[in-house]
Amino acid sequence: MTDTTMPAPRLSLTQRLKRPRALIVLSLLMVIPLIAYVMFGEPLARAGIREIVLIPAIPATLILYALAMASWRESWVAILGGTLVFFWVFVAVSVPFLPLLDPNKPIRPFAPPGTEVGDITFWLGTDLKGRDMLSRMLWGCQRVLVWGVTATAVAYVVGCIFGLIAGYISGIWDEIISFISNVLLSFPVMVLFILILNYLGPSGFNIVIAVTFASAPAIMRIVRGLALDNKTRDYVFAAQTRGEHPFRIMVVELLPNVRGPIIVDACLRLGYTTVAITTLTFLGLGLQPPDADWGLMIKEASNLMVWQFSYMLLIPALAVSSLILGFNLMADGLREMSLRD
């Protein structure tokens, strides 16, 4: 009376890479060097290893991209979105090695796209200070990606912790956490950003804080809802009835099971955060010059409102749009695929 069973097949390399642990390692390999490169560029440069740290990120990005494309075959939406996102990630990790002009070096102001100066060609022209637009556009994705990813990640950690506590432990904790998040959710997001960044002063780290304040309550609500839903599942009862510590139940039993909707939401939220960073930078509350950044490029060019210089506005606008489109399409595709299962 045994059920028919298939012998466990030996895992191929691709399958082994697709296991969650491998994916996490690859993602970290992709993101951490980038974060280090951007946030701790100074000390790394002093140690003489600033460029070197990015090297492991390049193969990690390519492998992740290949894996993603392989497993998203069913959804062209996800493929398109993933391609856009990975394009920018790849640019971010490889841009120091690309044959580009120095993005901060003024060469010849207001050169329209295609200008040739000596043996240099400005494919996308130069900006008002004479810096190469192509180079600035490609370098610009680094900061937006790094701060966007960091801010979203921190918001997620905070949101998940509180969401799990509120959803799983409930009671007075839920009331307190829910009230605080209600207070924060009562603000239109941009108002909250303005208030927080005006108080803390504009900088990447403060954006992380502001995004956490603005996003964590929403994430907390999602996680709380998922936790409330999952906590009535029998496997949680099973864990409770064997006397597991609530912390273990939250982390080991609940957390892995809320990840599906969270990953989709995270993609969307990465998009929102990217928008927020770009917008805040445009408003002067975000990242500060001189390094290239799309929001800054827009801000700097926004005083030059004539047709002839509109390429300076269009280039960063299209770049940021393509990245956000990528995140959104990816989220759509992932959701579509998760519903299909």
Add this chain to the structure above:
Amino acid sequence: MSFLKPRKDDHPKVHEAYEVMKDGRMDRREFVRVAALVGVSAGAAYAMAGIPSPAWALENSPFPADDPKAKKGGKLRVGMQIQKMEDTATYSWAEMSNQTRHIVEHLSMTGPDNITRPMLAESWTVSDDLKTWTFKLRKGVMWHNGEEFVADHVVWNIRRWLQPGLGSSNVGLAAFAAMRKDSGKKDSKGKAIMVEIPGAVEAVDKHTVRFNLKKPVLSVPEDCYNYPTALMHPSFKKPFSSNPIGTGPFTLTDLQVGKQAILKRVTKMSNGKPFTYWGGEVYLDEIHYYNFSNENQLSALASGSVDAIYEFTIEQMALAKSLPINIIPARTARTLCCRMQISKKPFDNHKLRQAIVKSVDNAKVKNLVYPTGGDVGQNHHVAPVHPDYFDLPALKRDVAAAKKLLAEAGYPNGIEVTIDVGNTDGPWHQTVCEALRDQMKEAGINLKINVMPASKYWEIWDTTPFGATAWTHRPLGTMVMGLGYRTGVPWNETHMASKEFDAALDAAEATFDVEKRKPLLGKAEKILQDAAVMVLPIFRPVYTGSSKKVHGFPPHPTGYHQFNKVWMG
């Protein structure tokens, strides 16, 4: 070349200056300025100097000559930051005074040619010791409320500025500072409270005012046109905007801070009688100021939202050139002062400062940021446009020397320093710092640029160890030196404290003769330069623009709007 000789009753200084000029030791334009200062009419002064009087040097009027093609009527829309108009005496921004300048007027008026002419005063005379100044007021000048403008009104205004609690920056001007004395009392921080010297300003008769100064002051007429010195009717109550009584051709009909200030011609006085403006023809019917932040003004002009603007920055020059507008440049002494605070580490190290200064090529920086226009700074804050500018030998970049100095300063392996920059005048501040960074790098100095929003920079400008501070134009070299570098003055952001410097500056300030003053000031310049407290590479021009419809828009170095003769075509 024909020279008009000074008359007998002209101020002895005129004679003195005339001689100096004749000897070729004084620039003719400088002579015109000096002569005008001591009461010679501008027209006469130009005649004495033997140069043709420009169109605006109309006899007995501070305003430019009427353009025969001028058309009457129309409104001028100007893009500028709209500020509040509380009290002219406590104005802190030139924009505020632009909103008021056509409502209330000054005793004197400095034109775009840097010449100060009588305005509400008809003329002035000064004693030989430069201590007693007598202003004859114009007769028949009427306030909008129907009263006649008289000497008592002037006295009332000046005494108001001198009150200790008002907080007017006018008391920092040499003319009015010389009307105050120490009261002997101290405020909570131990600073002396200054009070008016009785009789320092007096109404001699209905149309004569006399200043009795405690020390000689040369710049009295110039001081009387500083932006917070507009003369108000004694019925003034804060805020000015709700009861704007003046002598000017316009009055305020609507003020919405951050949005607009609408000025309209005054046709009737409040007693119902028609108002006749003393200053002759005024063409515009209305002046509309609309709020645009500095960086948006040119776009507003481009989009046709306004006809003229307050200012645009060098980065926008390419845009401006591409537009069908008049670009109006003005040569000024405005500058960016990348100064080190010598009381703070590591800038207390003189060798280090010297290394920093030596590693920079000021001319190269200037040419990078302002390829045309502007003047190269020599790290001492006196600009070639200043009449008392002493031309020290140009600074030379010397990387090897800089490296050596750096090693001597104790940093043989180089050093990292951070400069705060707030781009308070536009993004070119940052460009300057980036140029400094690139140049210093060769000398082993790693400059980090900490960019912050303008408002944040103004909170730390006088405390940061290394910062790029923008300074505005002032008419005289002695003025900037006195404001910025004399021991213990509030704006001394370098914390420079040098007795020799103070002494040199005192000597320069007490010397009327420009040619004599120049070397004295030159000494102070040299001390400042050698102290190596700052990199001051550029004296920048100021650009503004107007649409082709606007005629006669005056390019004023301090951005003062003088629209009496502006007309719309």
Add this chain to the structure above:
Amino acid sequence: MNDVTPVLECRNLSISYYVRAGEIPAVVDFNLKLMPGEAHGIVGESGCGKSTVALAVMNYMGNNGGITNGEILFEGRDMRTMSAEELRQIRGSKISMVYQEPMASLNPAMRIGEQLAEVPLYHEEETSKEAAYDRAAQMLAKVRLPDPLRIMNSYPHQISGGQQQRVVIAMALLANPRLLLLDEPTTALDVTVEAGIVELIKDISSEFGTSMIYISHNLGLILETCDRLTVMYSGEAVENGSITDVFNNMRHPYTRGLFSSIPLPSADKNARPLLPIRGQLPLPHERPDGCYFGPRCDYFEAGRCDQGLIPMEDTGAGERHAVRCTRYSEIDWSKPLELPDAGDPVEAGDVVLNVQQLQKHYEIETGGLFLSGEKKTVKANEALDFRAREAETVAIVGESGCGKSTFAKVLMGLEAATDGKVTLDNVELGQLAVQKRDADTISRLQMVFQNPFDTLNPSHTVGNQIGRVIRKFGVETDREKVEQRVHELLDIVKLPRDFAKRRPRQLSGGQKQRVGIARAFAGDPKVVIADEPVSALDVSVQAAVTGLLMDIQRENRTTLLFISHDLSVVRYLSDRIVVMYLGRIMEKGTTDEIFTPPYHPYTEALLSAVPIADTSVKKRKVVLTGELPSPANPPSGCVFCTRCPYAMPGVCDVTAPPVREFAPRHNIACHLEPEQLTAMEPVITIEEEKAA
């Protein structure tokens, strides 16, 4: 009969769904002939295609479904050739349908009256609105709904599930259809409510003369409602015939397997143990060649059963009795099946678990943080009192809301008892939260859960989840030994060892439940609570899991608390039964005492409500009226008084009933005199002349 046009005829009907992976045949070569006035049952396990047939008849297969072969003739016309407008006119008027989930099938945003009136309004020309509403109200009365006008004016969620289903039936009958399709119409309902609906359906068929197709997984229901039936397996009809032919002279091995795997309340575990069908249902794209049932069939013959399409063949015996089996004529159908060894009854030991006057009340607050609302008390458990001995199986039986799950939670320490005592081997557990219990106590009390899809954490491997229990209770700590023990446990629940590496989504429902059982027994518990462990499984799998549970229990002399709503299952495995209703114990006693008079009136109704798939069983009808009250608002006096056929006004609805002892440890809580109770006739009787 041949001159009469069948109401519906399906000829060689094949239906497929098209998904990304390709074509999935849902129904293959399906034939059916339905005569006027006939009630035809379609029975089969989940995924056999029975609902697809119903929707195909309605020509409603969604965007991705379609008929690939054959035809559906309604009154002689091929439905596939009808235009959209013709179809619309037939739908709802000539063919109508009753659905599995009444709540979801009614528009939540429309009043019931409007939803009903639409049918005459759009199917009968020149019907005025008033007339349509009148018709609707009359029809509501015919489906025996009280106060039709109030219901007309209500939204669906304002009435109970049973009432909703009556509304759906009324809607289906409004246009006086020729054909009524019933798709599992009672599955979502409680058993006593189900009985009422079944009663109604039977009456309708006799009153209206409508032809019916009744789709169900429950053979008992088919027996009660239909004249003929089709048994489906994996998209194919395997047997087709009259009720008596199929029930008594089944000629397909699957039909036989189905019958022998369902528990009958007429038999107990020692008399006729359940015989599960081995293996599991093939997935649509993994169906074997030849007979789809082949791999699970005891009579499988390679070379014959796995070749080509097996046709449906008339057996010749009986009335239109056909079967899809190449070997049906070769099999000796009179030879009894080889029954597994039932084992000897186990001697019960000492009392292990003692529940005394256990009480669990919840306070529901209707307010939030700032404005506190009124407080309501839900009496989930009231005065529970029973004992369980070592190696004994105690069943707790009741419908939804009876408090059986709350009791389990209190026992497991997830909720604290409001009052009363629960002792396990002299350890008081009632107030002891699970975190405060020592590992030993926890390990002695384990649970098997209801929902196979929930019972395992989808993120962790099976081995991990079982291993965690072993480590947690300190049975083993060494990594290899833990693994060893996991493998042993998998052996015990008859799963292959490499399942340890699998994740739950790779397992079928039955396999998950087995893992759940393995996990519960991993810590060598003294007492295992099984909360409806098989109710979500298909019948053929149910038998296997139930059998497994009993085997392990017997071997380990574990006390089993078996919570269930299904008396027929309970009869198979329990030694003692506790019948609960709205948090109170109505009756408790040994299995035999419960199944024979004296009954508590509720027990009587429950027994009567259980559909029994045995033609030889005669049931006395006791149909309860009314709906289950909410536990938040229970009736006063005896909680059963609102539905009790014997209720004595003034007594039953005033005072709580006394608990009388009829035999040692056989207690009934009822106001009726003991004599009256003892005088009750048995509900279930077996006719001795049952055909062999």
Add this chain to the structure above:
Amino acid sequence: MLKLIARRLLQMVIIMAVVSLILFLVFDSDKFKKQIATAELGGFSVAAMSDHDYQKWLKDKGLDVPVYERYAQWIGGLLQGDFGKSFEKDAPVSKVMGERLLNTGILAFWVFFLMIPLSLIFGIVAGMKEGSFQDRSVSFIAVFTTSIPEIATAILLTVIIALGLGWLPSKSAMTGGWNSLELVLPVLTLVLYDFGYVARMTRASMAEVMTSQYIRTAVLKGIPYARVIMRHALRNALIAPFTVIVLQLNWLLSGVVVVEVFFQYNGFGKMLLEAALFGDIYVVQAATLVAVFVAVLSQIISDVGYTFLNPRIRFS
């Protein structure tokens, strides 16, 4: 229901009280007072001020009063409809804000006026037949427009329509008095961004309803398809979009900041940003409270509306 509303309103008042107190405390710091002084007088003037002058300035501004006293005064004023006075604009906050709110209100009106019918129609058409061509195209357009951030939409529209084609003014400062043409680009920017979001929500809601069993019931009841859509589907499918649309009010308050700043439109968002940068406490306070009020009110309306539209909740 009333109780629910009362509770939410009370909660809102508490939230607003908490928020305003926090803002007061934050702005009470010396750092912020200095910021206001710097913003108002300029860095040079502040540096030149003696402590005496500074104290006097604080007194003039009423900033020398202890924070709790100021808060009490402010609350007192608030109850009488007095929001205090703007430091920067030198006018009563209520006047400044009223005008700005009106401008933003006009903007919002047109945004909703265009966005609601557009997104509902497209969403419903798409959701009626999931997976159809119309569904795919609407969904794609919607993802596309929502993916382009407002700042980029504003740039694209300005560059193409205003700078390239010269059809519309590129700025909306309304310097020549009210000019409806200047409103077009900001409205279009916001509509384009928001349309996609609401259309997607409507589509999802409609698609979900269309696969529900009661729609199957309705179809199999044999009633005409038009009635199935209009009477059965829409009634349920529009509940979710309704709440989403109301909640867009909250979103709009965020969205207008960048749009107003970009187009130099004198609305609420631009005012808030300016006030925050200036440190104009009372304006920031009032604007924040208004924002919170609108946000919470929209949440309440959406909740109440949801309850009202949804009989399942209304009658239980």
